[in-house]
Amino acid sequence: MAQVAIRTEKLVHTYPRGNVMALKGVDLEIYVGDILSIVGQNGSGKMLAPPRLVRKKPS
Numbered sequence: 001m002a003q004v005a006i007r008t009e010k011l012v013h014t015y016p017r018g019n020v021m022a023l024k025g026v027d028l029e030i031y032v033g034d035i036l037s038i039v040g041q042n043g044s045g046k047m048l049a050p051p052r053l054v055r056k057k058p059s
Contacts (some may be wrong), residue, residue, distance in 0.1 A: 004051050013048050022048055029045040 011026040020043035030036055030053075038046045 002033070005034070005045050006030040006034045008053055011052060013045060013052060023052070028053070047055075 007029045009027050011023050011028070012021060013023040022043070026049070038049055040045050040046050
């Protein structure tokens with residue numbers, strides 16, 4: 001069985017001055033050796049997800 005490198009459940013992010021969630025209820029498991037691509041429309045939270053997955057806030 002492959003080893004889980006990163007796991008998240010129900011990941012949520014709302015911008016400080018916004019009322020729209022950029023990330024809502026994201027469940028994800030990334031296994032050692034996996035390659036991940038994050039795609040989506042402008043403003044959909046692509047740049048928020050990686051730092052949140054490793055518990056860092058984006059700068």
